[in-house]
Amino acid sequence: MSTVAPAVVRRSEKQIARRETMQQLLRSKTLLVGLAIIAFWVFCAIFGFKIAPHDPLAQSSSPLSGLSGAHPFGTDQLGRDVFSRVLAGARDILIVAPLATLLGIAGGTIVGLITGYFRGRVDDVVSRIVDAVLALPLIVIAVTVLVALGHSALTVIVVIGLVFTPIVSRTVRAAVLAERQLDYVSAARLSGERPPYIMFVEILPNVMGPIIVEATVRLGYAIFAVAGLTFLGFGLSPPSPDWALQISENYQLLNAGTYWWTVLFPAIAIVSLVVAINLVADGLARVLGR
């Protein structure tokens, strides 16, 4: 019958539509540039120690030498090759920041689903706690906790993750509030579904768009936070070739503008990574339509 044709056509059009979303993503130049930079740093994080021309941790007899053929980015005060350290420095931050983000997204999603779905008193109480957390600067909370608990990579992950939880929960809650008005949620309740099923199986897949965008944005902030804490001495510890650690070890040498290479190149590395992540976040937000 004639009804066969439209169905078949529609399905293939659906596939075309999905492909179009991909094409749309790939057409966005900012997103492509961002992805390329991130890919570069991820590659460095994995293979940085192997591809570096010098051992990033090895000290040499020529400390603080300027840019040269042997040392394109110069050496630091212990004579370590800055270029090699910049390549290898991607590793630790690209482990710590994504894990912290993941923790914050997971926690924020759960809290957001619960407060958005139940509203009422649960929502009121949690929202006030969220307000309180948001009132304090991230660094202040993090430093306080890290001093109290002692700092390690794990505590950094947990602290940043916990601080992100309420922030993420706000975004998720807003999306859930809109979603729970829809009739399919009422229909699920009328089938006798329990709240956990409704929240995680019915609602969650429909709010993934905003969550993915939020995760990308948070990752950028997480890198900032880890770098900031490391610079202040509460994050990653030597002898890691971490970028923020390099800056922290060398920034006193900036006096009178000498030895600038010890600080400038790791700083550029941090900036490039954060900017790249934000480019991707922008692109995703535009296509996935917040």
Place this chain on the structure above:
Amino acid sequence: MTAAAAVPTITEPATAPTLEIKDLNVVYRVRGRDRQILRGVSFTIGRGESYGLVGESGCGKSTTALAVVGYLPSNGRIRSGKVLLSGRNIVGLRRSQLHELRANDVSMVYQNPGEALNPSIRIGRQVAEVFEIRGDERGLAMQKAERALATVQIADPKWVMARYPHQLSGGMQQRVVIAMALAKDPALLILDEPTTSLDATVEAEVLDLIQHLQAEFNTSVLFITHNLGVIAKMCERVGVLYAGRVVEEGPVKEILNDPRHPYTVGLLRCVPRGGARKDRGRLDTIPGFLPAINQELRACVFADRCGLVQDICRTEEPPLYQITDDHGSRCYFHEHAQELPRTTAANLAQPLAVDRSTTPLVKVDDLTKIFHQNGQEVHALGGVSAEIWPGETLGMVGESGSGKTTFARAVLGLITPTSGSVELDGRVLAGALVRRTKRDIRVLQIVFQNPDSALNRRHSVRRILRRALKKLAGLEGLAAEGRLRELTGSVRLAERYLTMRPNQLSGGLKQRVAIARAFAGDPRLVICDEPTSALDVSVQAAILNLLVDLQAAQKVTYLFISHDLGVVRYISDRIAVLYLGRLMEVGPSEVVFDGPHHPYTEALLSAVPTIDGGGRARIKLKGEIPSATTPPSGCVFHTRCHRKIGKICEEQEPPLLEVEPDHLMRCHIPIEELRHLQAEPRPASPESKAPEAKPAEATTG
């Protein structure tokens, strides 16, 4: 509409018709290919004439309107043809010329007035802007704006001018939009579904207003709607659009009473009218779907769905046959169009007669719901009592804000009532859903209005139905798969749709999935909350038939909520009329429709434009529906009632009394007096008379 329509008079040769569309072809570029949306559309609107364009969604009605004002979306293009506005071809005009044209000659009014107004600018400034664009100073423009608002019968223009759009009701917003559209005294006014989002009584007022203004300004009108009743009321001539082609065109009366194209015939048969009822036979439907946008149509566009189709229909495009001077049909078999065979047998199994001597299935007692909003109390339901017996359909009508949906949600337990109770088989149910037993949850189900939001867009049809079978019928594995086949078979949903997600399905198919879900666990009461109002009429007919079939087969009981009185009359055994959270009238369907009616029911019935036209004289209700935060004292209807008898209506709430056997009414006027009053012919209101003052040369063929 008017006597003039039947007498073709010759326009003076010097004046060109207001709008003349000649062989218009419009394409949209989708995924790198041109898709034809309009296929050689031609029609003419004379000066002062009102022309209707009908068709189901996706037929190209709005595209036609957009082409006329040069507002096609960026991927749309006029491939060939002419659009002559007062003799001037607008195809190929430059941007600045189009701008001038829109500022002076054509106005357009859209379906949703809330979206047409800027939410952050006061009404006065927005209306004045129209005059400022035309070169008036600020002060003068404001004065003109006030006059314009008075023209659209806004009682207190100064007050309205100081408001923001969201502070006005939908009907008031649409008046403002119409005032803006008419402010420049356009030659052509295009109305795109102007009353579709409005309530029946408000719709009637806006339609009256448009008729009145059209006569006063002698404006030509292009009226786009899917509602044949509105066309019958508003237009002199009508074009029926299908798949981008005008398949039939002619005077409204001839098209509605003597249709000559199978599509028009089918469309008219889909609409429940003239007292059609489910026990007198199923509605006829149009089989199949609108051709897909990328389908090549070389011959007759309707051939795939036509019951009269012959070989020639598939190979050659039918020419326009002239039936009379101004009535044309694009069908080889136009003489036999009305012999179109029925697609559904008229007499299938009927629902069994209802036995009202038993215990009601559901008994609702004095149900009250007060919502708290921004510190104010909203009285959504003010003590509603009703009984529904096994196997019957209780229709529930009322305008938006009457509490229909609140009532449904409270019966289901989705919201907890403030007071009152819901009984099932004589047993009181818990107010909140979480306190009800699994069995009680399973027997009360619902089909929602909007199938888009009623189905989870991330789950496949199979997943949705399997889950419902698991939770409501306790079936899993092979047993569930078997029942799933039965279920999809009974709602006539082909198996290939099971793997799809809701957004891949059409509105009608989605609603079938929703119905299948509601029937997964053998429910006893299914609440249908406007289940067809988001659907086209041919799809609506199929869904209504399905609901009747299921009732005949499973003896299920329905609470059928709708604002469409024709639909409610078709499907209901009894009807309850709700106003501001109170039951005004309950009775057997025929009694409620035939009268004597409650004054509110009377007004509601008179407000609905019908295809058959005439019948009831319009009763104009005063003002707007009062706010539910402060319901009026006494009888809640007294502020708008045309039969108010005096102080008693303001001070005492009349009780809901059984005025005749099975017929309950809440009114201070005794039934005999109502019978007497409603038998008298009422003087027609000036608005409904106004169009007859139209000059005779208004219509030409």
